[in-house]
Amino acid sequence: MIDLRSLADEDCARLFRWRREPEVDRWMSDLPAQTEAEHAQWFVEMRADPDQRGWIITYNGDPAGYLTLSGLTSRHRRASWGWYIGEPWARGRGVGRAAQALGLDLAFHEFGLEKVCAEVLADNDTALRAQAAAGFRREGYLRRHVCKDGQFRDVVLLAILADEWAARRDNVRRDLAISNLIAA
Numbered sequence: 001m002i003d004l005r006s007l008a009d010e011d012c013a014r015l016f017r018w019r020r021e022p023e024v025d026r027w028m029s030d031l032p033a034q035t036e037a038e039h040a041q042w043f044v045e046m047r048a049d050p051d052q053r054g055w056i057i058t059y060n061g062d063p064a065g066y067l068t069l070s071g072l073t074s075r076h077r078r079a080s081w082g083w084y085i086g087e088p089w090a091r092g093r094g095v096g097r098a099a100q101a102l103g104l105d106l107a108f109h110e111f112g113l114e115k116v117c118a119e120v121l122a123d124n125d126t127a128l129r130a131q132a133a134a135g136f137r138r139e140g141y142l143r144r145h146v147c148k149d150g151q152f153r154d155v156v157l158l159a160i161l162a163d164e165w166a167a168r169r170d171n172v173r174r175d176l177a178i179s180n181l182i183a184a
Helices: 011-019 036-048 095-110 125-134 162-178
Strands: 002-006 052-059 062-070 078-085 115-121 137-148 151-161
Touching (some): 011 062, 052 095, 062 095, 078 095, 095 162, 115 125, 115 137, 125 151, 125 162
Antiparallel strands (some): 002 052, 115 151, 137 151
């Protein structure tokens, strides 16, 4: 079963390791912290910031990835999110698909958001397909928006609205429960 749990102190080192994994880093638009001390400072600041929250994605209780929402205090009731599967053994098993559904439930039900936005590198076909399957729609395209490894890369802007998730939620959650990915 896939679940989301709040961050704990011991997750700092895990996130540092995951963020430096080549398969994770290649799809991120920012650079990973260069030192453990820089990362530890980011971790402390992020956990103390009321504008953002992070969760560990678990697979049968084992940490598998990370999901974050930022912009939670916006008067516009919108936030940006990002997520990745940090453990290679968890990729391709539906973990991301299930984590998205759980994350959207948090965003729209716990935090009362109206909109969740995402920025995805345009050549990240896996993430674009996964987000589309959750109901995200393309809202824009930013040409040469980020510089990654000395190359300028395009970014796709995606979003899902609360009512769009509400229309899909039951079917998505039912399919995930039938697949034994989340609790019914």
